[in-house]
Amino acid sequence: MGMDLGRFIKSPDFEIRITTYRDIFQVEALEHDRFGEEYKKLSAAITMSKSDLGKMGLKSGDRVRLTSNSGSVVVEVKESKRDEPGGIAFMVNSPWSNAIISGETGGKGIPEFKNIAAKISLAKEEITPLEKLVPGMQA
Amino acid sequence: MVTCTGCALLCDDIEIVVENGRIKEIRNACRRGTSRMKGCVNRLIPSIYQKPSDIDSAIRKAAEILKSAKSPMLFGFSNSTCEAQVRGIGLARKLNAMIDDTSSFCQGMLIEKVLQKKFRTCSLEDARNRADVLIYWGSDAQDSQPRHLSRFSYFPRGESRQRGYEEDRIAIAIDVRESNTAKICKGHFYRIPLKGDREFILALIDALSGKVPSYDTKKILELAGILKKAEFGMVFAGIGLTYSIKEDTGVLLTLGDLLPNFHIMPMVGHYNMRGFNESLFRETGFVNRVKFNGNVIHEDKYSILEILKEKRTDALLVIGADPLLSLPGTVVKHLSAIPVICIDPCTTLTSKIAAVTIPCAVSGVESDGTAVRMDGEVIKLSKVVENNYASDEIILNRLMEAV
Numbered sequence A: 001m002g003m004d005l006g007r008f009i010k011s012p013d014f015e016i017r018i019t020t021y022r023d024i025f026q027v028e029a030l031e032h033d034r035f036g037e038e039y040k041k042l043s044a045a046i047t048m049s050k051s052d053l054g055k056m057g058l059k060s061g062d063r064v065r066l067t068s069n070s071g072s073v074v075v076e077v078k079e080s081k082r083d084e085p086g087g088i089a090f091m092v093n094s095p096w097s098n099a100i101i102s103g104e105t106g107g108k109g110i111p112e113f114k115n116i117a118a119k120i121s122l123a124k125e126e127i128t129p130l131e132k133l134v135p136g137m138q139a
Numbered sequence B: 001m002v003t004c005t006g007c008a009l010l011c012d013d014i015e016i017v018v019e020n021g022r023i024k025e026i027r028n029a030c031r032r033g034t035s036r037m038k039g040c041v042n043r044l045i046p047s048i049y050q051k052p053s054d055i056d057s058a059i060r061k062a063a064e065i066l067k068s069a070k071s072p073m074l075f076g077f078s079n080s081t082c083e084a085q086v087r088g089i090g091l092a093r094k095l096n097a098m099i100d101d102t103s104s105f106c107q108g109m110l111i112e113k114v115l116q117k118k119f120r121t122c123s124l125e126d127a128r129n130r131a132d133v134l135i136y137w138g139s140d141a142q143d144s145q146p147r148h149l150s151r152f153s154y155f156p157r158g159e160s161r162q163r164g165y166e167e168d169r170i171a172i173a174i175d176v177r178e179s180n181t182a183k184i185c186k187g188h189f190y191r192i193p194l195k196g197d198r199e200f201i202l203a204l205i206d207a208l209s210g211k212v213p214s215y216d217t218k219k220i221l222e223l224a225g226i227l228k229k230a231e232f233g234m235v236f237a238g239i240g241l242t243y244s245i246k247e248d249t250g251v252l253l254t255l256g257d258l259l260p261n262f263h264i265m266p267m268v269g270h271y272n273m274r275g276f277n278e279s280l281f282r283e284t285g286f287v288n289r290v291k292f293n294g295n296v297i298h299e300d301k302y303s304i305l306e307i308l309k310e311k312r313t314d315a316l317l318v319i320g321a322d323p324l325l326s327l328p329g330t331v332v333k334h335l336s337a338i339p340v341i342c343i344d345p346c347t348t349l350t351s352k353i354a355a356v357t358i359p360c361a362v363s364g365v366e367s368d369g370t371a372v373r374m375d376g377e378v379i380k381l382s383k384v385v386e387n388n389y390a391s392d393e394i395i396l397n398r399l400m401e402a403v
């Protein structure tokens, strides 16, 4: 417990780059129930290389806060099962990644879904619920 | 055999067993398609201002909202049949409305080039029968169009490719992420940095023109060697490539010129996005982002993104799309300030804030029609389950009569 508290007190911010992708299991969950737990579990997550996690003092299963100029969201961090060179973190397209994607398009109608600059830090809060991400939506 | 509407591959070899008006079993479809055809757990019900209503009242209310709006917009359509899309375009014309679809922030740019015949392209059957070099560029087909490699590209036997992947075909992945597709392209995965596609293309252009590429010289020369030897090459251009190069499609055209044996195919996700692009292109000369005002105006400012950001619509009809789920949070704020009309088989994030909701049939399961596969082939959809849900085409017809 004491050690855990220590992690939060220090919990520094790190700058990261995030890119989004699509995942068949998450799409399957979306078609079935976009308000369900499975969709949330597969969406509200960020995947990073082992070495990046190590550098930031994070471990798989930690909750992290991601903050960009456009918004902030709490998701679970996961270690990539692939041999990643590091430097980029990955999120599937979902309301959780959309919460931190800029609406800036240079007037061209396409947001930067694939290149998000954000800060990451260990979080105590629960994973941001869907209702909080969607303006005007009731549970 | 029925057609799956899980993605723009529109697999037409699906077997469905229906019992007591319900799907009991689905054969041959992938995970994504099975989930789509089985349908969602929460069907949409008709409602007005979030209170349950009946279809007739909901359609009347929707018509009233659209008629009284100064600047109405219609959006979605990538999950609608061609027939419904044509009605939607007609409705936009009648209302002097703006109309856009999901291709506007997806593959619209590349599909436009295909329809303008700026790229050399071919059918998926041509790819299956003849292709020997397959490049998945910024495309994770394994997750987005899961049967692409098994039905049309790497794995199948083809007329001039009897030995498929074992000897006759090379699959290459160019991506920032080692996707599930990249894993299959063993030994031919080229990892690029974020937004590195343009630089990669330029280096490849150098290598193909006999210059020494400045970037990753050894690997680029090796790749250029493979491409030059191709008898029938394919570039399956994914959303990763499109987002990265954006409107700079000129570099892709130049690359295409240097590879006369290659064909470019935009990888489409939603089952009938290309259908919408083709219908609108036929009627207006543009694939998306159109405003009707007696004439046709096409500008970037009529894209759904710009319209919502600049708060330039006062009533939005959304059909077969969920902008609250798929667009950046800062952009969709405006949706809670205007009346939204939502037509969909399922409850969506957007339907939860809509002024009017109108449930429709799941196309390809509960209603029939046609759709356009990612390569432009028109595919028939069938109705396999009988129930009372009206097709989106019927709903749009009724709206058209009521406005």
Ligand code: SF4
Pocket: B004, B005, B006, B007, B008, B009, B010, B011, B028, B029, B030, B031, B032, B033, B034, B145, B146, B147, B148
């Ligand atoms: S690949 Fe696409 S069309 Fe084919 S079964 Fe899967 S989801 Fe359906």
